[in-house]
Amino acid sequence: MLNTTATPYHDAGVLYANTDFSQLNWIELQWASWYLWIGNPVLATGLASFLLHECVYFGRALPWIFIDATPYFRKWKLQPNKIPTASEQWACTKQVLFSHFTVELPVIWLFHPVAEFFGMSTWQVPLPSWVAIAPQVFLFFVFEDMFHYFAHQALHWGPLYKHVHKIHHQYPAPFGLAAEYAHPAEVFILGTGTILGPILYCMFRHDLHIFTVYIWITLRLFQAIDSHSGYDFPWSLQHWLPFWSGAEHHDFHHMAFVNNFSTSFRWCDRLFGTDTKYRAYRARLEAAKKAGMSAEEYARMEIRLNEEAEREGVAAEKKAENSDFAGAWHKTKVQ
Template sequence: MDYTFNTTLAAPATGSYHELYEIASLNPKLSFLEKLWWTHYAYWDNDIIATGIITFLAHEILYFSRCIPWIIADAFPNLFHRFKIQDTKAPPSAREQWNCVKYILAIHFIVELPLIVLFHPMMEFFGLQYSLPFPNLKTLAIQTVIFFFVEDTYHYWLHRAFHWGPLYRAVHRVHHQYAAPFGLTAEYASPWETMLLGFGTIGPPLVLGWCTGEVHLMTVLVWVALRQFQAIDAHSGYDFPWSLRRIFPLWGGSDWHDDHHRYFRGNYSSSFKHWDVLMGTVAGPRGKKMKKSE
């Protein structure tokens, strides 16, 4: 990493996070987050380790913190029952949730952590940036929207293939253990499914980086965080009046993906509705009603 971004900062010597942050603060052009970013890479002085730590910690902290609201909702059914999609099903027990946490942690450490360690060399090979400054908000937003639509297309066709008998039995049936999903089950999947669907998340930034050389690691972190939030919310089992799908009709939302788990087939997309509508794979009574109206 270039430790001398537009400044007189010297290459870092060994020091604590606090000492290195004080050095970064000498550059008035750096934002607070950019100072922390510079400090982190300077402290480790090993870009592979620094990228691995920031990527893995961001994934773990954001995943489990986003699950907390849904754990709370399941713990207080009297307050939130009216928003429950499958309202005849009992909320998951504490034991079920704990078993889910243990399985997901195993997947994260055994499957995802080694891939995250390899991410930095892959990122450099495909031309992704990680030096300062961060990309501007317009660039970050446009690229993130592109990633959402590309990933959704990839997810639709792969997920649909997962429901073919042999692939379902070998790969996908783990994820369908819960017919009434809850937030933690977003990444409850077999190792093979984790890796294959994970490529749909990380592939678009790598390809765009290879083609343009203008994709930054910060954009990737924001994209992955938003994709995590979307997946967790889609598996939450709750549909609130302020849910995004009520504002943005193309958005699938939790009611859309909940129907996939309830009826088993259809609604294969991750974030949007258009592929299921175009291909005639809308799940449940909603899909039957659409076919009758054609």
């Protein structure tokens, strides 16, 4: 039950002193109730942000664990001969939790004062309309995709790759839980692209609510986990939106080490020519389909092409570990 009588000076109830709760919808009432129940806006925002991240991340990853354990789904597996073991998934989970608590939790905890400093609404109700939310979230997707593209390129530079990004490339056939399996420094670097878009938007527009940021974070986590799932279903989003990257696009990067550095969209890779090897690989698979191969013949050819790409990727990885920045850009672009 919503309590509108709370008035301690640190209590969020003071913030709602002039709010007409009869005009709020159910979600807005729950939003205000959370801040009233916690009593401290900074603590309430920090707890909500961290719990949202953990629940969405592991909640979205769980179905992929079930799918990996079910042979029926293997026909849609991009690298069907590589299924993550229980020990691999547990090791991955421990590293992810380590990064969540050592890097993401402190940042999330400081997010409320930083957000309010730049003019972001947090505890305020009513919440923004979907008409306002949709274009903001789209802008965040575009900004993050571009930021990630260039940051990811930098992480393939020798020292950064050897000491930071190499952890994320431990699995040439990624799986859902591995989306944030990375060195804490990488989590911080790439996470900056996720939160910097909303912060910059706030600085210039001053009309952003953290509720919109939560929707953005939820969709971003779905995108990251799904792109690392290792599965390409007929109903996957990239078959409906050709410019969407998806697992089919990102899986090649893990397998071959080169090409496909963006996250959500294929635009940057196409624009800067960092998808040529990937497109040649896809062309060979499509040609095999059109040649009328049997399912068994096609499966054997796909495994053969995957193994070839992975061997080349191992060689490219060794070069990257010993490259300078200029060389890293050239090699990742043309290989």
